[in-house]
Amino acid sequence: MASLYFTTPHFSHFKSAKPIKSLNSNEPIHLTQFNGSTTNHQTSYKSYFHAISSLCKDGQIQQAVDLLTEMDSRNIPAGPEIYGEILQGCVYQRDLSTGQQLHAQVLKNGAFFARNEYIETKLVIFYAKCGAFDIANDLFSRLRVKNVFSWAAIIGLKCRIGLNEEALMGFHEMQENGLLPDNFVVPNALKACGALLWLGYGKGVHGFVVKVGFDGCVFVASSLIDMYGKCGALEDARKVFDGMIERNVIAWNSMIVGYIQNGMNEQAIGVFHDMRVEGVEPSQVSISSFLSASANLGAIGEGKQGHAIAVVRGFEFDSILGSSVLNFYSKVCLIEDAELVFDRMLEKDVVTWNLIISSYLHCGLTDKALDMCHLMRSENMRFDCVTLSSILVAAANSSNIKLGKEGHGYCIRNSLQSDVVVASSIVDMYAKCGRIDYAVQVFCSTTKKDIILWNTLLAAYARVGHSGETLKLFYQMQLESVTPNVTSWNSLILGFVRNRQVTEAKEFFSQMQSLGVHPNLITWTTLLTGLAHNGFHYEALKIFQEMQESGIKPNTISTSSALSACTNVTSLQHGKAIHGYAIRHDLGSQISISTALVDMYAKCGCLSRAKMVFDNIASKELPVYNAMISAYALHGQAGEARAVLRNLEEAGVEPDGITFTSVLSACTHTGLVNEGLETFVDMVSKHHCSPSMEHYGCLVSLLSQSGRVDEAFRLILTMPYEPDAEIIGTLLAKCRKHNEIELVEQLSKYLLELEPDNSGNYVAISNAYAAAGRWDEVSKIRDSMKEKDLKKSPGCSWIQVGEKLHSFIAGDGSHPSTEEIQATLDLLGTDMNSSA
């Protein structure tokens, strides 16, 4: 059919040339071989054509243009196919300006030349492929004859710039004009169907394909697989795939990608293996997709294999494949491998940089992520919206509002804040930095609100327990036609449990189900932990059961929450059952579960089992050491607690404040003064851990209970904190000797200045005076309580009872009569009974 381009009488001497098979074909165009009967003129024309043609295929467009000029100067008129050849070269090189110069020359050659169908079509294709949408469209609309090739060019262009409906309208219109779509337009039409998720239209095209017999074409079949995959019709995609007589690597890849896009990563990996079994060499695309599937599944073995295949096949330095490898290592948190891949990559583009930054964030290495941002800038790479959303996440994670504001400012200066992802990151950052007011401001100023943006603000209110605001927003989003998804419902429930509204949380939990929204793992876990935090431990355990019945498999977070519920109700029975569950579901080796188990067994009185769990952990982390130390502290085994501390140090784990609080309280409970002091000294000198108020409290308690009240008092005076009522009370409670009376006076004065209205303090003071035999002071305390209007407090009554009893014993030594005892007890009054 292409021979039609050579019917123009003016160029009839080109008739000897074999017709061009196809404009889009990659096959070289063959002219008839030189033979003796042709004229010199023809010979040199053919030589020029050959030379220009091969220069264009080599991408040497300028040299080809020079030859064209030479032809002109030798008065050899160049025909349309020479212009076509150079234009095609421009298409390959995406060389818009040379093509435009050629276009100008075409116009100079006169209307007859310019209106040649072949040239006109080539020009449309050229402008379409070089992205000059308006020019291509304009030329196309002025075409007298719109052939399949120009239609294909314009439909392809519309596809590429996302005008999918228009592309399909064109596909329709060309058929109405009596043109039969060829196997080059059909893939574009299918691509548009896939992008629009128009499965019905796509099936129609599939019908057409079968009718005209294009179904044997790998291009068309691959496009069908892709279209079905994008529309989520995996069975149809598979049917086309299975029906293919010959599959090339692209068909295989389309199938793999289809599975991945629908979350069917296992199947994608299966197809990749089948492909290798059939001896088809995986391309960059195959390996890159395989790596995505491995990353999504956290399949470390597969992903590493993918990396190895990439290296073996020599794709190691491919930019896109390299970033897929990087992404895989990042998602499975093999950060050292990710770093290695990054360092070895030859061309690092903005995606590569963004990947290494998000790798660090994913592994919780916020500072390293920020270092990478600085490095990225110093390598003259510009931040884009992906970089910024990562920076904002870094700011949110570290509650660094200064950094967050800088990021926000950068977004405004570079007009990135209209990006929905960036907007959500800004809102989330302000909320996590404690500035919900700013978060709301940004939220309101964002014009395009997607569901994630709504959910970000919902979560912000929910986290801090503003359940009313959460609910209001939840209704408001529906007024603005955004239907809440599971995440929205989860935040709503979170808001209630964080505000102690357990009833409401349960109410909305059942409401979401009646509206057809299925609770997911996070919903169940939110409810479970929420119930437990509000003291409803048995209900939490019931939820743990129910979630399994509904087919949701608890993970480490829900399981350890359930274990902590057992701990709180000291139910060894439930605890053992959940321990069994964890083992059956391969969660037993998870460090967070082991930690919860140690805690549970210890608090349920089963120290030996706690130790057993602890000893079975292969690589221990700080929290589980802390749990074990606190278990020994609880059971009064200070020596064992200190032994675990030594193990921890030997294992190279750095202890924290909690570790020392537990060790110190173990020493206190067992009265090991020297060991306690030694621990405190080690904490400061060996571990450079600055002692908290709580640590000083332990030490004061330890010293005072073994009679070293003066030392304890000196400690209170020299510690770098303002002493609070608790620590003073601790010491005061241990002042039990006559010679400590001055100390009692000082402490009392201080305590009453701190908390003049706390009746508990008065009792503590009067106890101290009573122990010292200073009943005069006791009655003064009682009087000042009455002055302070604290006489109704049970504490005041107790003091009076104490005074009375003392007078019986110390007075004349006589035994009190029944009436006297009754009168004394009456002093306690109704308050005493009610508070008992």
Next chain:
DNA sequence: ATAGGGTTAG
């Protein structure tokens, strides 16, 4: 005709 990066809930 097919491939790479960022946002929300426990």
